[in-house]
Amino acid sequence: MSDEAASVSASAAARTDGDGDGHDGGRIHDVAVVGAGSVGLLLACLLARRGLDVVVLERRPTPPPPTASSRAIGIHPPGLRALDVAGIGDEVRRRAVEIRDGRVTCEGRTLGAMRFPNAGLVRSLPQREVEAMLEDRLATAPSVRMRRGVEVSTIRDRGTHVVVRGTSAGESVGVAARYAVGADGVRSGIRSLMGADWHRRGGRASYVMCDTVDDTDARQSALLHFEPAGVVESFPMPGGRRRWVAWVRRPPTELDATAMATIVATRTGAAFSTDGAGAPTAFEAAQHLARPIAAGRVALVGDAAHEISPIGGQGMNLGWIDAVHLDRELARALAAGAPIDVFEAYDRSRRAAALRATRQAAFNMRMGAPASGLRLRTRNAAVRVLALPGLRGVLARAFTMQWL
Template sequence: MQSVDVAIVGGGMVGLALACGLQGSGLRVAVLEQNTPVPVDDNAPPQLRVSAINAASEKLLTRLGVWSAIVARRASCYHGMEVWEKDSFGRIAFDDRSMGYSHLGHIVENGVIHQALWHKAQQCADVTLMVPAQLQQVAWGENEAFISLQDGSMLTARLVVGADGANSWLRNKADIPLTSWDYHHHALVATIRTAEPHQAVARQVFHGDSILAFLPLADSHLCSIVWSMLPEQAQQMQNASEEAFNQALCVAFDNRLGLCSVESERQVYPLTGRYARQFAGHRLALVGDAAHTIHPLAGQGVNLGFMDAAELISELKRLHAQGKDIGQHMYLRRYERSRKHSAALMLAGMQGFRELFAGENPAKKLLRDIGLKLADTLPGVKPQLLRQAMGLNDLPGWLR
């Protein structure tokens, strides 16, 4: 039977970031992942699932030694952001120069981030990647957790980390209650070619019943779109002819970048908000989507997960250095308090934002427009909003 200090269930971006961050701490780490990653082909078209990596996540990935590998492949740096409401005067714009930054973030394919972290984890002496590994059972003992896999092998760990996604098997196994709500929206994702160059600006437009984001990719005429709309609308747009889809997209986007043409398949997935009542328990911690999922309207999902990993790295290193038991719930409470607070703020912010921008009520529309206008023009508001979006208000000490 193999024995480790930390068993991370799930080898996605957040689980791997945690594993890489614990390298050199003296803790033995195992990552249990069901599927062997599929290599990203640099000559293939961009993948549909992308993330907007903010400054905080960039700092973490730099400290883990993978950022240069990510940027060397396919990452698109963006220098501006624009948000507006269709058919109105409400808009807000940010640019890095005027705010004193070199850039605002990067749009990166999830596969590129994942592959860089996987390669890094393979090089870490303290990390064992177990793949394919399918969990069969887990039992939490007084001093360690016992994990049995479907191939019959067993593993003990002082701490088990659930990084196994939104439908976390481990969270369910631990009977951690989950608060979840349906956003009554589906997201359509696709890659779009635009007639005019995107100029490295991320753009988002609100309609009464939909939100459309254009995220700039490395090719100056390619954008990844996330179009969040009513489920029946999303289905309709997924099945529409290319011509009808392109036309609807141009209209929805106020023709900001000239004619748009879809260059990929169109994928649709439902949007659900989730918040675990506990982020930690006896010999258990949750990170990333296993702990929380949010609306993609601000592209903050993976950034929130990366900060969970950053906070847990710092806590586990501290506890281990002080000779404390890393699996005791009373010691994990510090991590739990800090990350529950950040996730709750983000979820509440997204929910408020979504409700404010939903519907065509004229009074509400006027309120939105005035709000956007004031945020754009009042001194001191934009820098605060930008710091929040870049994750700079929420950094664990070791990344500052």
């Protein structure tokens, strides 16, 4: 443990609060994390390795099973580095499928291809499995307490600490901490409680998604079909499965595996077996950015701070990188007894990163929208140019989020 972490841990051991808030027996934690999704759990793991006193408050009474449906599967190199710090990177590598290359086609013709170097591989593993690993890691951390079934309703900044209140099984719950973090997703209650605005960013589209048995000959390839009727993407998954995602003007009234297979076959000519296919889902990709991301002793992280289109696989990884930055800021603040504007640099840097991510995601959505005539020819020509040797490295760097 570093000298900084040791001093923080030692100073945290006997903290109590006498202001009469009636919370947690008068105890003041170092950090209260609201939300036990992949980003909140990662942040708690990072803080735990410093020996910090952390309480995690989660609305759901039980964690979803690792086999539950999961939208996010792509783990990019910066995200994997964050998981390494948390101590689960090697297990992720063991379970995940490596995506070693990507191919872009249109109407049966290859527009471009790229191969990722070993250091820049994207890995595919459902978010639920990563969350289960992080929660197992936290279970061995003596300085972290997980409290499930807590619905947060208020948060008050007392100047020296914050008090988070809510209910659990009909009983009032109060928790005090030096700092609080909202990791409670796109519909963040903490964001609303801190009075942050939710600004709409460019890029919006509808998609349908289905996981099937992978019967392609591309078990380590991302396949992008930029078809005139809209993009169809597919990515390998563990267990010999493949995820298919398709742009739609509006989701079919009756969405099942057969409807999804029809969309894919009609546009690409490729067929997949519906035997063993999961239940398809429809979703709308939208983009928002909170302003501010932090205020006083409260900060937002992950989807609570920014909603990024999942097209391109940036949202989960961007949240993990937020957690790495926030972990450092919190450790410094707690070690130094910093003033309440400690999150100013965090707000500025993560806002800039989120803006870059929304711009890239909006570009991805535009490229995957339906096109015909001159627009189709122009788009295909642009893909061919981006796939040239001189630009291929830049494209691969953007695709694997190395710029974050």
